[in-house]
Amino acid sequence: MNDVSTLEVESAQGPPLTPKRTVRDLLDSPRVAELLRFARQRPGLVAGAAYLALLAIASLFPTLLTRVDPLEASARDAFYGPSAEHLLGTDENGRDLLARLVHGASASLLMGIGATIIGLTLGVTLGLGAGLGPKWVNAAIMRFIDVLLAFPDILLALVIITFWGDGLLNAIIAVGIGSVPRYARLVCAQALVIRKASYVEAARTLGLHPLALVGKHVLPNALKPVILLATIGIGGKISAGAALSFLGFGAPPPAPEWGAMLANGRNYLGNAWWLTAFPGLALMLTVLSLTAVGRELRRRSEGKTA
Amino acid sequence: MSITLPLPPAPLLEVEDLKVSFGNHQKRVVDGISFVVRRGECLALVGESGCGKSVTARTLVGLAGYGARVEARRLQLTGEDVLKFDDRVWQRVRGNRVGFVMQDALGSLDPLRTVGREVGEPLELHTPLSRSERQSRVHSLLESVGISDPVLRALQHPHQLSGGLRQRALIASAIACGPELLIADEPTTSLDASIQAQVLELLESLRTDQNAMLIISHDLAVVARLAHRVAVMHNGKIVEQGPTASILEAPQHSYTKSLLLAAATVHSVSVSSPKGDAPRASEPARVVLRAENLTKSFATPDGKKIEAVAGVSLELKAGETLGIVGESGSGKSTLLRMALGLEAPDSGHIELHGRVWAQLPAAQQRVERRRIQAVFQDPLASFDPRYTVENVVGQALDVRGVRTARARRERLLELLHLVKLDASHLSRRPIELSGGQRQRVAIARALAMDPEILACDEPVSALDVSVQARILELLEDLKHRLRISCLFISHDLGIIRRVSDRVLVMHDGLIVESATPDEIFVNPQHPYTVKLINAIPRLHHEKRTAHRASIHAESAVAHV
Numbered sequence: 001m002n003d004v005s006t007l008e009v010e011s012a013q014g015p016p017l018t019p020k021r022t023v024r025d026l027l028d029s030p031r032v033a034e035l036l037r038f039a040r041q042r043p044g045l046v047a048g049a050a051y052l053a054l055l056a057i058a059s060l061f062p063t064l065l066t067r068v069d070p071l072e073a074s075a076r077d078a079f080y081g082p083s084a085e086h087l088l089g090t091d092e093n094g095r096d097l098l099a100r101l102v103h104g105a106s107a108s109l110l111m112g113i114g115a116t117i118i119g120l121t122l123g124v125t126l127g128l129g130a131g132l133g134p135k136w137v138n139a140a141i142m143r144f145i146d147v148l149l150a151f152p153d154i155l156l157a158l159v160i161i162t163f164w165g166d167g168l169l170n171a172i173i174a175v176g177i178g179s180v181p182r183y184a185r186l187v188c189a190q191a192l193v194i195r196k197a198s199y200v201e202a203a204r205t206l207g208l209h210p211l212a213l214v215g216k217h218v219l220p221n222a223l224k225p226v227i228l229l230a231t232i233g234i235g236g237k238i239s240a241g242a243a244l245s246f247l248g249f250g251a252p253p254p255a256p257e258w259g260a261m262l263a264n265g266r267n268y269l270g271n272a273w274w275l276t277a278f279p280g281l282a283l284m285l286t287v288l289s290l291t292a293v294g295r296e297l298r299r300r301s302e303g304k305t306a
Numbered sequence: 307m308s309i310t311l312p313l314p315p316a317p318l319l320e321v322e323d324l325k326v327s328f329g330n331h332q333k334r335v336v337d338g339i340s341f342v343v344r345r346g347e348c349l350a351l352v353g354e355s356g357c358g359k360s361v362t363a364r365t366l367v368g369l370a371g372y373g374a375r376v377e378a379r380r381l382q383l384t385g386e387d388v389l390k391f392d393d394r395v396w397q398r399v400r401g402n403r404v405g406f407v408m409q410d411a412l413g414s415l416d417p418l419r420t421v422g423r424e425v426g427e428p429l430e431l432h433t434p435l436s437r438s439e440r441q442s443r444v445h446s447l448l449e450s451v452g453i454s455d456p457v458l459r460a461l462q463h464p465h466q467l468s469g470g471l472r473q474r475a476l477i478a479s480a481i482a483c484g485p486e487l488l489i490a491d492e493p494t495t496s497l498d499a500s501i502q503a504q505v506l507e508l509l510e511s512l513r514t515d516q517n518a519m520l521i522i523s524h525d526l527a528v529v530a531r532l533a534h535r536v537a538v539m540h541n542g543k544i545v546e547q548g549p550t551a552s553i554l555e556a557p558q559h560s561y562t563k564s565l566l567l568a569a570a571t572v573h574s575v576s577v578s579s580p581k582g583d584a585p586r587a588s589e590p591a592r593v594v595l596r597a598e599n600l601t602k603s604f605a606t607p608d609g610k611k612i613e614a615v616a617g618v619s620l621e622l623k624a625g626e627t628l629g630i631v632g633e634s635g636s637g638k639s640t641l642l643r644m645a646l647g648l649e650a651p652d653s654g655h656i657e658l659h660g661r662v663w664a665q666l667p668a669a670q671q672r673v674e675r676r677r678i679q680a681v682f683q684d685p686l687a688s689f690d691p692r693y694t695v696e697n698v699v700g701q702a703l704d705v706r707g708v709r710t711a712r713a714r715r716e717r718l719l720e721l722l723h724l725v726k727l728d729a730s731h732l733s734r735r736p737i738e739l740s741g742g743q744r745q746r747v748a749i750a751r752a753l754a755m756d757p758e759i760l761a762c763d764e765p766v767s768a769l770d771v772s773v774q775a776r777i778l779e780l781l782e783d784l785k786h787r788l789r790i791s792c793l794f795i796s797h798d799l800g801i802i803r804r805v806s807d808r809v810l811v812m813h814d815g816l817i818v819e820s821a822t823p824d825e826i827f828v829n830p831q832h833p834y835t836v837k838l839i840n841a842i843p844r845l846h847h848e849k850r851t852a853h854r855a856s857i858h859a860e861s862a863v864a865h866v
Contacts, residue, residue, distance in 0.1 A: 198687035206705045207675035
């Protein structure tokens with residue numbers, strides 16, 4: 001811990017007007033010291049959380065991060081590589097890539113989180129019904145799930161969009177429904193195990209109402225692995241949404257959206273690598289950060305600290 | 307000591323000042339232990355869980371684990387320095403010159419492979435035998451460890467074998483290459499008492515002049531018969547070692563004495579009443595639980611029907627402890643589950659407090675459940691993994707209707723005090739507690755419901771013998787103080803004898819004998835009962851139990 005704090009102090013000493021003592025005080029305050037120690041022990045987790053915070057800012061207040069209009073096209077500026085003026089370069093229409101990435105964050109995150117919530121809600125409900133209900137309910141639900149599983153996710157999503165029309169909201173619903181089978185199967189398997197667990201029986205002998213058993217023991221414990229799968233799945237949903245945009249069913253073209261940018265950049269892979277590399281990197285970092293934070297959440301839910 | 311042998315045989319295994327620690331921890335799990343195992347000898351390493359005995363065993367086969375730091379002044383196997391062995395050398399040594407038998411037979415046998423392949427594997431690795439030679443060798447090995455019908459068994463998978471057979475198969479694979487040293491880590495702990503006796507007999511028969519055995523256990527009584535010498539381990543150190551007889555007869559260290567006391571109290575076989583209080587026949591006791599002609603059968607996956615309980619009737623009177631003894635598979639747990647209302651009988655009925663369980667409406671059943679509370683074999687599994695001790699016991703209080711924060715807190719502390727825990731345990735998670743403490747929490751939860759009956763399903767069989775003694779003491783104390791009736795299930799007749807007022811012996815779903823504990827011991831009627839009595843682990847001589855009475859006064863207050 002020592003070397004970190006000295007290092008921070010030295011770098012903070014740079015501007016001569018900064019009073020040294022306040023930095024010291026700040027670093028010596030137990031809270032900050034604890035934060036620094038934590039950051040040193042779990043750099044991945046802290047970096048992941050920081051990246052997610054950045055994404056949240058980008059989704060809610062994109063203008064805080066960039067002043068450039070993501071839709072402003074100018075043929076003269078097309079295909080500039082990363083430079084001081086355009087940090088991440090420009091696309092085929094001369095639009096600033098960084099601005100597009102920042103403004104695209106909200107659509108992508110909405111896609112990922114919205115679809116996950118829809119998939120989770122339906123999946124958990126069906127899975128619990130199948131896992132806890134009588135045999136015929138289980139059979140009915142699980143065969144339905146099997147049918148859903150038989151379709152590739154993207155085809156399922158296309159079918160739903162064909163029925164309901166395109167647009168971001170419908171794409172979210174479509175991708176969400178496409179992920180239902182996986183969650184339902186997992187929750188069902190968990191529920192089947194937990195309903196026979198010794199701690200559920202112990203609670204039964206206390207005289208708990210069956211609904212209380214589900215709410216207090218079965219559901220929270222069944223959700224544990226599902227939540228982890230879901231956090232990791234958000235990234236997958238974002239790319240599934242991207243695939244829909246690529247096919248023209250997601251966010252309409254001029255709007256910045258990571259998946260659409262990725263799909264679009266693919267056409268210029270030979271001469272403008274940054275068009276695919278940076279949206280891809282943003283997506284990858286999102287998935288990694290969500291996984292790191294998701295894992296930590298799970299660890300905490302299991303009662304392990306540090 | 308060495309009067310008969312002018313030249314003691316060369317040591318097979320020499321351990322001097324062995325130290326093992328993990329990660330960055332300064333605390334050594336094994337802290338400078340020294341012992342020698344000679345050919346033709348069996349050494350027992352005895353101590354509570356957590357004392358470092360298993361780590362010692364694993365170190366001796368080069369499996370100390372990830373991040374282990376092993377140091378020793380000397381660690382030699384037949385004169386070779388074990389510390390210099392690299393992975394390749396170990397691969398030639400393990401399973402060949404050193405055989406290792408682990409506690410959990412189901413966990414250490416590959417579920418996807420047949421028993422024959424498992425036992426044949428060391429032969430395949432270490433001998434030039436051909437396929438057919440190996441096969442016949444596997445059959446003779448299985449036969450030598452007392453598995454009947456070896457040709458059939460060799461084709462079966464581990465899950466198709468009983469616990470005893472699995473342990474035998476594991477031993478067969480450990481001795482397949484005729485190792486010089488056989489290390490057995492708690493080889494019988496998870497087994498029923500009678501199977502345990504058989505496996506010990508088998509191990510005894512395997513020891514010859516040319517090999518040696520290192521056996522590890524928490525229970526002195528279990529190894530007493532087998533071992534020539536005993537080393538008692540406590541907190542990573544060997545506190546006492548010597549010939550078995552002198553350890554048993556004249557233990558020097560106080561820790562050894564406490565282990566002996568624990569083994570003697572738990573496996574009590576003496577005829578004098580261990581409880582020592584007057585018979586309670588004076589008051590005409592009311593019947594709190596009555597079961598009549600209960601039957602319950604289960605369907606196996608291949609469609610066969612197994613009759614777990616085949617017509618059992620019993621009565622439990624107020625304040626009485628009814629012990630039910632039998633091996634696993636005898637139907638005793640199913641019986642208990644029916645009494646708890648967790649399982650509905652196929653026929654017959656259960657009366658709780660004079661009312662038939664099954665005839666009550668669901669809501670009324672839930673209210674009535676309070677009267678009969680359970681203490682399970684594995685307390686940890688009976689707690690929601692997310693819960694702290696406060697949540698676990700508090701949940702019972704919620705059901706019982708203790709609402710205000712203050713009343714709740716008071717009652718929590720009172721309950722913890724009853725089971726000899728304190729407020730500092732409230733915020734802990736059961737996983738952080740020791741086995742004994744966990745069982746105390748489970749008992750506290752049961753008591754929170756003010757039950758009339760405590761249904762205990764093997765409540766101590768997963769615990770160290772020293773902890774067993776303290777939990778049994780606690781249960782007895784609570785029973786008397788709170789006037790609770792008790793249904794107590796165990797496979798160990800010694801334990802049943804210690805706690806029960808009346809004993810039912812259960813075999814194949816039927817009650818084959820019913821008597822007082824003394825009658826059962828003095829005059830057992832059914833051959834199965836005799837078998838169970840013979841299976842109780844004993845400390846060498848019967849007179850040890852007489853000894854027990856004199857040291858009973860020292861009996862430690864529970865501080866698990």
